Amino acid sequence: xxxxxxxxxxxxxxxxxxxxxxxxxxxxxxxxxxxxxxxxxxxxxxxxxxxxxxxxxxxxxxxxxxxxxxxxxxxxxxxxxxxxxxxxxxxxxxxxxxxxxxxxxxxxxxxxxxxxxxxxxxxxxxxxxxxxxxxxxxxxxxxxxxxxxxxxxxxxxxxxxxxxxxxxxxxxxxxxxxxxxxxxxxxxxxxxxxxxxxxxxxxxxxxxxxxxxxxxxxxxxxxxxxxxxxxxxxxxxxxxxxxxxxxxxxxxxxxxxxxxxxxxxxxxxxxxxxxxxxxxxxx
Numbered sequence: 556x557x558x559x560x561x562x563x564x565x566x567x568x569x570x571x572x573x574x575x576x577x578x579x580x581x582x583x584x585x586x587x588x589x590x591x592x593x594x595x596x597x598x599x600x601x602x603x604x605x606x607x608x609x610x611x612x613x614x615x616x617x618x619x620x621x622x623x624x625x626x627x628x629x630x631x632x633x634x635x636x637x638x639x640x641x642x643x644x645x646x647x648x649x650x651x652x653x654x655x656x657x658x659x660x661x662x663x664x665x666x667x668x669x670x671x672x673x674x675x676x677x678x679x680x681x682x683x684x685x686x687x688x689x690x691x692x693x694x695x696x697x698x699x700x701x702x703x704x705x706x707x708x709x710x711x712x713x714x715x716x717x718x719x720x721x722x723x724x725x726x727x728x729x730x731x732x733x734x735x736x737x738x739x740x741x742x743x744x745x746x747x748x749x750x751x752x753x754x755x756x757x758x759x760x761x762x763x764x765x766x767x768x769x770x771x772x773x774x775x776x777x778x779x780x781x782x783x784x785x786x787x788x789x790x791x792x793x794x795x796x797x798x799x800x801x802x803x804x805x806x807x808x809x810x811x812x813x814x815x816x817x818x819x820x821x822x823x824x825x826x827x828x829x830x831x832x833x834x835x836x837x838x
Contacts, residue, residue, distance in 0.1 A: 605657070607666035612673065614687055615680050616707070622716045623679045629656040631766070632672045638766045639794065641668055671791060677768045677784035677810045678716035683739055689717070691739050697731065722810075729809050736785070737807045745782040745806035748772050748816055751823045755779070760798055761824055767791075768810070770817040777801035784810040 609617045624632075633651030637644040641664055650658045660669055673679060681688040692698045698706070706726065710717040721727035737744050752773065759771040759779060769787070772780045778801035787805065796803050808816070 601657075601661075604660050604666065608660070608669055611666050611670035614685065615682060618711055619680055619716055620673065622710060622714060623673065623676050624656050625714060627654065628676065629654045629659070631676075632656055632659060632669070635672050635675065635766045636664055636668070638762050671788050674788045675767050675791060677813070678719045679785065680717060681736065681740065681785050683786070688736065688739055692735060695735060697735055698727070702726075719810075729811075733807060733809050740786040740807065742783075742786065742805055742807040745772060745780075745808040745812075747812070748782075751820060753827070756820075756824050756827050758799075761821075763795060763798070764817060764820055764824070768813055768817065770813060770820050772806065775804070778803060780804045780806060782806050782808045782813050782816060784808065784813040 609620065612620055630651040633642075633647040636642045636659060637647035642659070642662060646662060647659075650662060660666065664672075683691075689698075689703055693700055693703055706717050706721055709724075709726075710720045713720055715723075718727070718732070722729055722732060733744060736742075748770075754774050755771050758774060764770060767787075769781050769783045772782055774780075778796075779799060781803060783805050784807075786807075792803055792805070
């Protein structure tokens with residue numbers, strides 16, 4: 556399938572999410588506890604920014620957004636923001652080092668922009684025209700409603716996004732997951748790439764591979780075929796096509812496969828542009 560056809564055009568936009576999951580107050584005996592004033596950075600304005608972000612990403616559950624943004628997500632999002640010109644590179648590096656994705660919004664990245672950056676995360680549950688992929692799997696009898704709810708509970712318990720839990724714990728077969736997602740998003744399934752052609756290394760901007768979970772597979776006419784682990788926002792594909800000067804066709808592969816192919820591509824890119832020097836991934 557060639558872009559500009561997109562699986563989520565109605566929900567395209569930029570958005571970022573918080574790593575803090577609020578916990579319910581434990582039941583206590585005696586007088587109700589005193590509620591202190593919110594700390595600096597956690598007042599109404601801060602909460603409104605988060606509410607705007609969650610609204611941009613609906614109908615994805617807020618807790619799934621938070622789980623996707625745990626760990627090193629802030630580093631990735633800051634790098635993408637700088638690459639796309641949403642903020643100064645030096646400032647993005649500082650915020651990335653702090654590993655606080657919420658700070659990106661406080662620094663001026665809008666909720667819509669943050670949503671776009673987050674939708675490039677491979678483990679974010681996909682949505683197509685308002686239909687969550689989770690519900691699609693139930694409609695196709697791949698998962699039962701009880702299994703889906705149990706997966707959500709297990710996801711929160713482990714602190715991992717729902718489909719990372721499903722695949723890494725063997726609760727959902729990887730091949731079946733990719734096949735169903737390909738049908739859901741109307742994408743072809745990518746074949747494992749063979750030798751990396753020089754024209755693909757030279758002609759595809761390295762920044763897209765460096766900052767996003769995607770890898771170019773081949774050059775076709777004036778455009779490229781790329782492998783992705785989940786459908787990308789149309790706004791992002793528009794920008795990529797403009798940078799490439801030609802159409803982009805997305806094909807789908809499992810997240811682990813895309814990650815491995817991407818590392819291989821970056822090693823080859825480094826060697827061809829820096830002969831005689833080892834890539835960091837080789838050290």
